[in-house]
Amino acid sequence: MLKKIEGRASFGGVQEVWTHGSETLHCEMKFAIYLPPQIAKASCPVLYFLSGLTCNEQNFITKAGAQRYASEHGVVLVVPDTSPRGRDVPDDPAYDLGQGASFYLNATQAPWSTHFKMYDYLTAELPSLIEKNFSVSKVRGICGHSMGGHGALVIALTNADVYHSVSALSPIVAPMSVPWGQKAFAAYLGENQDTWRAWDACELVRLSRTQMPILIDQGSADEFLDSQLQPELFVAACNASARPLTLNMRVGYDHSYYFIASFIGDHIAHHARAFNA
């Protein structure tokens, strides 16, 4: 049952939050959706935004200031939660595993494999639900921050026929090579690292044939830059495979929503250009 639990006027459109029972995740899920004013007259393209570790559907819609740009460009924003939730869903006391830390993959290992199928949820159940219940077109882009940047890159690279555009802010690009990814992949996918490759953007960019241009913004003062993000690995992977990439290193910016707010306008413009091409 799809049910609206929030609705607030915003930049001429409306910012809503909905809840529904997910068949894929076996739990109740929330998602936020911004409907721009243009939707009153025509169906609009959809930009999915995947948030980072510890976030839910609220962080981006309250802090990023993205509604202004979505309103300007006539883009619907869909912001899912970052993982399955609830008392019946497995969790871990650490902030970087379990609820709030799905890494947007399909888990194969106990106790995670029953609920942690965020990849299937995001690529099939959720878009189908959005397209059925809102006045949106089939034109779809995906963007994300940090863990959500990893999710956006993986989803776009493995579904290049479905997504018209992709971008990421301070993404995890090489989860197999950094502590956040290694911990999560070992838990969700098991110790056999061959199974990890399907969820690593640096690996996928070598396999993908898409020439979809990839936009990445990264703050130079990001506290996770050297330990967890290492965008130079993605630059090398894209160069080795002749993939189009724009990486903007932003001097002095950190990992916070102040960084996201400063550059989300550029990202929404990037997607709008692809939607209108």
Place this chain on the structure above:
Amino acid sequence: MLKKIEGRASFGGVQEVWTHGSETLHCEMKFAIYLPPQIAKASCPVLYFLSGLTCNEQNFITKAGAQRYASEHGVVLVVPDTSPRGRDVPDDPAYDLGQGASFYLNATQAPWSTHFKMYDYLTAELPSLIEKNFSVSKVRGICGHSMGGHGALVIALTNADVYHSVSALSPIVAPMSVPWGQKAFAAYLGENQDTWRAWDACELVRLSRTQMPILIDQGSADEFLDSQLQPELFVAACNASARPLTLNMRVGYDHSYYFIASFIGDHIAHHARAFNA
């Protein structure tokens, strides 16, 4: 001792939070300041923003998206806390009295009168501290939301020689006539309502000689519109005194930060026009 406790790059400038011991309030106080990129080359005008009930210095800087417009116009934003704070400061369990609910006046009644001198803090100590420690000009405007809209109107109307501009979002304009104001004024000022008039914008606009244009935005779906805000009382007071007022009723908008975010750009442009006049 003025001490920086946060600093983050934002829209080419920097969003900082500072703490200092206030002589006026007899407690440690925090304020947020956004320094736009223009400040590297020249001193910039300052817009003070006063937040509403329950807020501290964080709400506006994380949710309003105002840095983008301050960066465009070269305006410094100063966002103080909404009241004195701390274990030694009197408080009340209700959300609309005590800490987080100063109503930006000078209290005369026990137990509030020792610490609750926000009017003096905002018109003397804080501007002096800002002008001494940051590269700002003496050009000053003031804006606020809800209780902070009340504060902005009262401060500008009683200091029209000092403030170049004023505006408010969903302000309390007639505190003597509505429950929030009546409760706070009785506690802070006592039962003699003659002493309340000095803190009521509808009363003050009749006494003030300023022709400073006042900009107000108000959502038509604001849950406090009829009970606490009643902008029609301010329209009547301005009309009776031939004061210039622009009141934008915004259809469908509520009292939240989604409303503030949608129109704060118009307000910063309003102040920038006055600063450059």
